[in-house]
Amino acid sequence: MCASVVGVIRVSGLSKRYGDVLAVHDLTFTVPPGRVTGFLGPNGAGKSTTLRMILGLNRPSSGTATINGRPFAHLRAGLRHVGALLDANDVHGGRSAAAHLSALARGNGLPRRRVHEVLAEVRLAGVAGRRLGGFSLGMRQRLGIATALLGDPPVLLFDEPVNGLDPEGVRWVRDLFRRLAAEGRAVLVSSHLMSEVEHTADRLVVIGRGELIAEESVAEFAARGSRAGVSVRTPAAAELAALLTRAGAAVTAEGVDALTVTGLSAPRVGELAHTHGIVLHGLATRTASLEQAFMELTADRADHRAGERR
């Protein structure tokens, strides 16, 4: 007997107020199956709060979050529907890794062999009997990922999963997220650093001060950065600049022999230079770094003034 499962998270008009602080404000987005969705925002943007509301741990002030059309809060076996790593320290330091996972597996009616399988998968099999109090942050992070995988769920949420992992571990989780998405699961990975998700995510949901800033593909997001354009190096910079401006491009000089051109593609710039007999020493399309686009978009919404009243 087989069940086909496709997971999708829908967040709709979600808001959360903590006293005077509006942590999340009217947030609407979708996390589709088969993709890694990066969930980005500066510190205090409301990412963790949103994830806690999706999981029914925090009650929204208004709005809804559903997983496959249902609120998560009334499920009996949550691990089979959603795997989540919110905070790697959400464990009891007095229990062994095996005991911790065994209790979780048993409570969801999962077979005991799943505990050994996930421990092997995250490479903690050798320390299964050790108390979690003695685990390093990276080891706890792996245990959290093991917990998320326990129920073989169609939806996975990870809050800053890369914290504390070594370079080999970082590569490993990226591959894992890609594989989970390729298997048809909906994967949401939060981070406050673009560099952590840009190589993994297909889509981005970007928030700032609790509000949605962008929900789009990585390529679309990159195109928002003001540094996107074409770089040209030529000894006849002034001549080329005038020519390109007449052709409708916006041109900025970068020193004596370099220009940045927006509004025309690199091949078109090359063709124009050629037909006018201008020598080019270099021609390249420059995509804005995602980090740059992220910084620009969130700059006015970065909330470093913790607990600011609104």
Place this chain on the structure above:
Amino acid sequence: MSTATPIARPTTPPARFRDLLAAEWIKLWSLRSTRWLLGVGALALIGFAAYSSVNTYLDWPTYTPREQAAYHPVSEVLTGATAALLVIGAGSVGALTVVGEYATGLIRTTLTAVPARHRVVAAKVAVVAAVMLTLGAVVTAASFGASQAILSGRQIGVSLTDPGVLRVLAADALLAPVAALVGMGLGALLRHTAAAVVAVCGVLVVVPSFLKPTVHQWANDLYATLPLYVWRNCLSQTHPRDSPALPTVTGSWVVFALWPLVAALLTLIVVTRRDV
């Protein structure tokens, strides 16, 4: 970019309530602190009962006839002091089952795994109550057996069928689960280890220990709502004195039933309502 291929997985049988009971059982016993507290606590209580019985055995010839007449061997099972220890230990273990989740953040992991919070609370209450009742019964039976074996040398043993004996033993055995569930409620309310243990000691032990029957009936009625007070002044006596200043047997049983019930409800409400 890949398109979504649905994951085909075998359907496992749905999670049953007894799976949750098993999960809470694993959680309780996988903590070294629980094993030590319960193991050492049980042995200590049985040891105290035996030690106290030996003292009675040795001192018996020096008792006046009035003292001998007033003495009842079932009182060796739990004395005022050992009952206080039992209540503190059981109450603390009960509190720690909840505080251990909140203080560490484990509660978020637990409730993500089982979002139906009332089921988690129900399983926890059931496991704590069952384990503590078993522990209370074992300690009571072993203490009773040991003290009987020692005191039989003086021909002052009692039989289980003697009036009041079974009731006293039942009350002794129930003290542990009552205290544990009250501890759980206080733990859920306070969510802080030290605060919960102090509250357990204060509410369940220290306050009732200072109270004596007074000439004010309203005070007596108030005191008669405290579990350890009714245990000491009524349920632990084979022949409780019949006085309006003292709790009645029925009233005492009601107190023993209501405290854990209210505490369990409080735990349920607090855990289901609060953000974690």
